[in-house]
Amino acid sequence: MRTRTYNPARTRTAVLAQLGAVREAVRTLTPGQLALPTRLGDWTVRELVAHIGMAVTAIGRSLDRPEPARQDTVLLDWPFATAANSAAIAEFTRGLVERHPDLDAYLADVERDLVARLDAHPGSRILETNAGALPLADYLVTRAVELVVHTDDLNAAVPGLEVPHDRQALAAATRLLADALAVKAPGGSTEVRVPPYAVVQCVEGTRHTRGTPPNVVETDPLTWIRLATGRLAWADAVADAKVSASGERADLGGLLPLMS
Missing domain, CATH: 3.30.1050.40 (Nonspecific Lipid-transfer Protein; Chain A)
Known part of the structure; x- marks a missing residue:
């Protein structure tokens, strides 16, 4: 199978668009809606939203660590590496909920930090990720997947919310997961x-x-x-x-x- 490539500029635009759509929707949620259950175990909508922000700030946390000497994995390894970190992700998410009661302000900070990080670092910068050492441009594709998946979770949890999916983000998520099937x-x-x-x-x-x-x-x-x-x-x-x-x-x- 030929390795698929993703345009870094389009990926950046897609990630920011999908994050913006989530933020606009979260701004409208009532306390009752934030307390609704989701299809993600015992998480409420509030915890789901906090996790969406966490998925984006993973870029900053990786950039804060020393740069690995070389890339040692590929983008298509990432889908198969996510389940191993589920317990740590759940614990981190609960901490975010406690520290950020104002989710709109939290997502605004997440968005500002993401833009600043992407402006400051080239797509070739190697990151230490849960799947291994990947270029920033590739890891950004995985953030598009996370945002698309969890936007769908949010829509499923809150009747009538209907957060839109950015077309380019949806395309990236579809293609990466289809290619992962061909690898498996x-x-x-x-x-x-x-x-x-x-x-x-x-x-x-x-x-x-x-x-x-x-x-x-x-x-x-x-x-x-x-x-x-x-x-x-x-x-x-x-x-x-x-x-x-x-x-x-x-x-x-x-x-x-x-x-x-």
Whole structure:
């Protein structure tokens, strides 16, 4: 599989746009809405919002550490490294909630700090991350994924909120997670289509080269992201016609989720 590249300027714009959309929505939330449960264990909406800010400030925390001597991992390793840090993330998030009761002010500070950090450091600057040493430009793509995923969590938790997804951020999240599937299940027997953003070949077997593939999976970007992150079960998505899957190798249930 050819390594996909991401335009750093577009990624920056996408991350800031998605963060801005979240901040605008959070400004409207009432105390009752902030206390609503989410689909993330025992987290309330307040804790979810604090975690969204935390995901962005991870860039600053990495920049504050000494720069690694060299890159030792690649962007596509990141989706598979997230689950190992879940306990530490939960503890850090609870601390943020206590320290930042004014979430609008907190997100405003997060946004200002992000802009300043990105202005001060080139995309080639190597960061120590939970997945290994990555360039800042690559790590920023993972922040787009985090923002898209948790914007969807926020919308699911607060009826009628409907925070919009930035198109470029949604595209980056869709593509990275589709490529991660191709890494997890290398092969060419199954084509996974997530229009309009991604098409990947995966699953071991006879490689398809021309005409209609014998095994095809197709879904929309948000459904794909929910499947890839464990928000939606494969069987439920198929039963609800959120996914179309044809062919004997089109069942991806055993390969999902990719990250959780």
